[in-house]
Amino acid sequence: MTTLRLAVVGHTNVGKTSLLRTLARITRFGTVADAPATTRQAESLSLFESAAGCLSLTDTPGLERAGELLERVEAQPQRRADGWAAITAVIDDPAWKPAFEQEARVLCEVQTADALIVVIDAREPVLGKYLDELALLAACGRPMVILLNFTAGRDSRERDWREALARLGQHLVVAFDVVLADWPSERQLYERLRVLLPAWTALFDALIAEREQHRDWRRQTGAQRIAVLLLRLAAHEIRVPQGDAAKRAAAIEASKSWAREQEAQLVETLVRLHGHDLGLLQLPELLDADGRWTADLFAAETLLRAGADGLGPIAGGALAGAGIDAAVGGLSFGTGAALGAAGGALVALRNPLKLAWRRHVGGEDTVQIADTVIRALLARNLGLLALLARRGHGAVQPLAAEPAAPDIGGIWSAIRSRLLAARSGGAAMVDDPESAAPKAVAELTAALL
Amino acid sequence: MAAAPSRLHELLLAEALRLRGARQPLPADAPETLRLAAKAASPEARLLAWSALQAGSQPLRDANATALRLLLQLGGLAMLMTALTAGGSLSLLLGGDGPINVSALLAGSLVWPLAMLVLWALLRLRPASAPDGGWLQALLAKLLRRLAPGTAALLALLARGAFGVWARSLLLHLLWAGAFVGMIAACAFRFTFQQYDFLLQTTLLTAPNLDAVQQALGLLPSLLGWPPPASDLPPDAARRAWGLFVIACLIAYGLLPRLLAAALSALLARRVLGRPMLDLSQPFWVDLLLRIGRAAVVATPQGAPAPAQVARPAAPASGPDERPVGRHVAIVRLEPEAVSETRATSDFWPALDLGSIAGRDDLRRVAADLAAMSARPARLLVVASLLRTPDRGAVAGLQALSAAAAAPLTVLLADRKACTQRGSDAALREADWHRHAADASAEQVRIGELAALLQRPLPELGE
Ligand SMILES: Nc1nc2c(ncn2[C@@H]2O[C@H](COP(=O)(O)OP(=O)(O)OP(=O)(O)O)[C@@H](O)[C@H]2O)c(=O)[nH]1
Ligand SMILES: [Mg+2]
Numbered sequence: 001m002t003t004l005r006l007a008v009v010g011h012t013n014v015g016k017t018s019l020l021r022t023l024a025r026i027t028r029f030g031t032v033a034d035a036p037a038t039t040r041q042a043e044s045l046s047l048f049e050s051a052a053g054c055l056s057l058t059d060t061p062g063l064e065r066a067g068e069l070l071e072r073v074e075a076q077p078q079r080r081a082d083g084w085a086a087i088t089a090v091i092d093d094p095a096w097k098p099a100f101e102q103e104a105r106v107l108c109e110v111q112t113a114d115a116l117i118v119v120i121d122a123r124e125p126v127l128g129k130y131l132d133e134l135a136l137l138a139a140c141g142r143p144m145v146i147l148l149n150f151t152a153g154r155d156s157r158e159r160d161w162r163e164a165l166a167r168l169g170q171h172l173v174v175a176f177d178v179v180l181a182d183w184p185s186e187r188q189l190y191e192r193l194r195v196l197l198p199a200w201t202a203l204f205d206a207l208i209a210e211r212e213q214h215r216d217w218r219r220q221t222g223a224q225r226i227a228v229l230l231l232r233l234a235a236h237e238i239r240v241p242q243g244d245a246a247k248r249a250a251a252i253e254a255s256k257s258w259a260r261e262q263e264a265q266l267v268e269t270l271v272r273l274h275g276h277d278l279g280l281l282q283l284p285e286l287l288d289a290d291g292r293w294t295a296d297l298f299a300a301e302t303l304l305r306a307g308a309d310g311l312g313p314i315a316g317g318a319l320a321g322a323g324i325d326a327a328v329g330g331l332s333f334g335t336g337a338a339l340g341a342a343g344g345a346l347v348a349l350r351n352p353l354k355l356a357w358r359r360h361v362g363g364e365d366t367v368q369i370a371d372t373v374i375r376a377l378l379a380r381n382l383g384l385l386a387l388l389a390r391r392g393h394g395a396v397q398p399l400a401a402e403p404a405a406p407d408i409g410g411i412w413s414a415i416r417s418r419l420l421a422a423r424s425g426g427a428a429m430v431d432d433p434e435s436a437a438p439k440a441v442a443e444l445t446a447a448l449l
Numbered sequence: 450m451a452a453a454p455s456r457l458h459e460l461l462l463a464e465a466l467r468l469r470g471a472r473q474p475l476p477a478d479a480p481e482t483l484r485l486a487a488k489a490a491s492p493e494a495r496l497l498a499w500s501a502l503q504a505g506s507q508p509l510r511d512a513n514a515t516a517l518r519l520l521l522q523l524g525g526l527a528m529l530m531t532a533l534t535a536g537g538s539l540s541l542l543l544g545g546d547g548p549i550n551v552s553a554l555l556a557g558s559l560v561w562p563l564a565m566l567v568l569w570a571l572l573r574l575r576p577a578s579a580p581d582g583g584w585l586q587a588l589l590a591k592l593l594r595r596l597a598p599g600t601a602a603l604l605a606l607l608a609r610g611a612f613g614v615w616a617r618s619l620l621l622h623l624l625w626a627g628a629f630v631g632m633i634a635a636c637a638f639r640f641t642f643q644q645y646d647f648l649l650q651t652t653l654l655t656a657p658n659l660d661a662v663q664q665a666l667g668l669l670p671s672l673l674g675w676p677p678p679a680s681d682l683p684p685d686a687a688r689r690a691w692g693l694f695v696i697a698c699l700i701a702y703g704l705l706p707r708l709l710a711a712a713l714s715a716l717l718a719r720r721v722l723g724r725p726m727l728d729l730s731q732p733f734w735v736d737l738l739l740r741i742g743r744a745a746v747v748a749t750p751q752g753a754p755a756p757a758q759v760a761r762p763a764a765p766a767s768g769p770d771e772r773p774v775g776r777h778v779a780i781v782r783l784e785p786e787a788v789s790e791t792r793a794t795s796d797f798w799p800a801l802d803l804g805s806i807a808g809r810d811d812l813r814r815v816a817a818d819l820a821a822m823s824a825r826p827a828r829l830l831v832v833a834s835l836l837r838t839p840d841r842g843a844v845a846g847l848q849a850l851s852a853a854a855a856a857p858l859t860v861l862l863a864d865r866k867a868c869t870q871r872g873s874d875a876a877l878r879e880a881d882w883h884r885h886a887a888d889a890s891a892e893q894v895r896i897g898e899l900a901a902l903l904q905r906p907l908p909e910l911g912e
Contacts, residue, residue, distance in 0.1 A: 011838075011840070012840050013838040034873055034874060034877060035838070035877060035878075035881055036838050036839060036840050036881060037840075037841075062840075064840035064841040064842050065840075065841050065842045066842070067808075067809050067842055068842065071809065123836075124836075125784075125786060125787070127784050127807050127808060128807050128808015128810070129808065129809075129842055131808070132808070153871070153872075155871060397872065
């Protein structure tokens with residue numbers, strides 16, 4: 001099978017290695033550091049394989065002395081007719097060889113590549129050295145796409161760069177930021193390359209299609225994992241003899257740790273799903289080493305952060321108490337609202353009636369996980385999902401703060417009657433909602449998307 | 450003959466402009482002014498041409514003329530004073546009506562100049578902290594400054610090496626001459642209106658020996674037409690002949706040599722004045738010469754040299770740098786966030802801003818400026834931004850700059866706050882820069898902003 005070889009080149013510390021990580025969706029490739037000359041040797045990876053061919057990317061060391069090298073190249077007589085010959089004349093000259101060793105390594109990769117992705121740090125002013133690099137790379141005679149990196153921050157000078165590049169006749173420019181997994185700009189990169197390399201159109205079409213498919217699948221799966229957990233939490237219950245305080249306390253503790261455990265598994269699933277690595281994610285303020293949220297699911301602040309104003313009259317003392325875990329009344333998920341809905345009365349009243357029956361006839365209390373807790377879990381894991389979907393694999397910065405809880409008010413009202421229904425789902429619902437209530441899972445997933 | 454005074458005035462004007470420019474920034478020069486000045490060949494001629502072209506310099510010219518006149522008047526006054534005191538004291542000495550001992554009189558006439566010589570020697574002995582030119586100069590300077598405010602330029606010129614020496618020598622010899630004029634006048638007056646007998650006697654010498662002494666003493670006066678009196682004259686004629694002989698001795702041995710020495714000093718001062726006089730290591734001149742030099746390059750038709758010829762920006766000089774070391778600190782901004790249009794200035798140290806480097810052409814220009822300075826900077830201060838990742842290209846740039854400047858290199862790392870705001874680890878970036886600066890043999894690395902550095906003295910200048 002034929003392979004299209006792309007070399008990723010640019011000044012040092014502009015994010016070349018990070019770009020490869022983000023494009024390939026892997027977090028363990030090469031070394032990334034905010035320092036010059038981190039990458040010392042060219043290193044390739046296979047980005048994509050299909051019937052239309054393979055696509056490989058090569059990471060290269062950063063250029064540092066391109067200006068001086070270009071100066072010498074410009075002094076060569078054959079520079080206009082044959083740029084590469086002029087370059088070889090200089091880099092093979094024993095007098096210059098040691099000075100330009102790193103540059104020579106890059107240029108050799110460039111020479112064997114089919115096309116170049118030239119990375120530029122768009123926060124930088126348009127300095128002479130960067131233009132020198134472009135001129136030097138242009139002299140190698142390879143087709144190139146220019147990728148303006150670091151364009152997500154406020155200090156990006158994308159406009160200046162676009163103008164400067166247009167003046168140089170470089171119009172295949174893509175704005176990018178490797179810490180973000182932004183599919184539209186990634187897609188733009190592949191489209192530009194497709195324009196540049198018409199012989200490989202089929203390969204890029206296949207790549208784009210595959211990446212889009214993958215993206216949809218990830219979104220769908222992530223939402224589904226969350227939906228399943230919500231149903232399981234809603235269905236969870238432990239019955240304890242009425243008046244036995246010790247048993248009741250034990251049941252509450254057991255419910256809490258079960259819920260935490262389930263959430264930790266969900267988090268790990270979500271992270272894996274996005275090709276990230278819990279160890280590399282470095283979320284010290286967010287998740288602990290085992291992937292558990294550092295902010296306890298049952299702590300009052302967590303619940304408040306998840307949208308206390310949506311919690312209605314339950315506030316203050318109740319919130320500060322046991323984490324509202326042992327619901328005895330069972331009037332949850334906005335029972336009143338559900339009552340008002342046509343035909344909702346049966347669903348809405350089933351759980352409170354069931355609990356009242358157990359209490360007064362069976363002499364048992366029922367420990368359930370309160371809806372505020374379920375809501376908090378939904379809020380923060382939806383936030384995490386969005387964050388993971390946006391995080392580029394080249395990002396190394398720890399996620400400093402909990403993702404701003406998305407406004408889930410709308411979603412919540414859409415799904416709460418489903419969750420209320422799940423309260424009566426029994427053990428089958430807790431064990432495997434996907435078999436017990438496939439329709440509920442599908443509906444919930446759709447609502448979360 | 451008119452050349453010397455006009456050159457003196459030109460120099461004085463240039464010095465006055467420099468002194469004014471050091472106090473308050475001058476308005477930017479019209480390109481035309483710089484181009485015209487650039488037509489002159491030597492650095493000093495360029496500076497003089499430039500100062501001649503300065504508009505509104507008439508007050509400075511007037512002040513210089515006043516100062517010069519004042520100096521001459523003071524000199525005249527001092528001569529008059531010495532003449533009066535010397536003549537007066539001799540006249541007192543001759544006050545009695547006894548016979549005059551010729552040898553005592555002649556020896557007495559030497560007391561005054563000898564006293565002045567001793568005084569002068571004492572004044573030359575000066576502690577290390579004394580200003581250039583010793584106490585005499587300092588005293589004179591103080592007096593002049595008190596009397597006329599615009600004398601700084603004149604004093605600066607008088608302090609300049611050989612010219613100052615000969616000018617002071619001229620003044621001293623004129624004062625001596627004045628003393629002799631006074632004494633001669635006193636003798637002439639006394640001898641005209643009073644009758645003296647003159648004695649030339651001996652105890653130890655034999656008569657022929659004394660005669661020989663008298664003949665030897667009379668050698669110079671007799672060459673000038675006043676022979677020593679013969680021994681066989683009648684008393685009246687002898688008195689007259691002795692009186693004239695004493696006066697002739699004072700003229701021949703006192704006045705004439707002083708006048709000759711004064712003339713020689715004047716001649717030498719004039720000669721020295723013709724040589725380069727301005728202190729080209731003054732920051733103001735260094736800066737101005739640079740600007741004129743640039744204007745000269747622009748004015749040349751194919752001014753820009755072909756790239757191949759300048760492949761190595763400011764290659765390290767083959768021999769040791771012969772230029773004098775100036776007091777100025779050359780400032781270069783290496784790849785700044787934004788190119789600043791205003792030139793950095795400081796009230797605390799002589800900053801000479803060479804502008805920003807954003808690419809190879811700038812590097813070449815600044816290196817050429819550094820190499821073309823009439824004096825090497827006391828220090829080269831390169832301001833680098835912590836927002837830039839240091840690379841081997843920056844090392845090469847720093848090396849080229851410090852080779853061209855032939856001065857110790859300080860790297861000032863700026864934009865620390867912006868670096869942190871950008872989310873970079875500023876400490877890590879600093880460490881990287883430290884490493885690269887060390888590769889470029891920087892003597893010192895500082896962290897801070899240039900604006901803050903301009904607001905206080907620079908300890909590394911030893912001030
Ligand atoms: N915020 C942000 N940081 C980025 C981006 N791209 C790279 N970085 C960071 O920039 C630094 C340098 O990234 P690298 O991938 O090591 O850069 P490189 O071009 O491979 O560097 P060398 O191998 O040293 O030439 C790392 O700290 C990255 O996390 C970006 O688009 N946005
Ligand atoms: Mg790298």
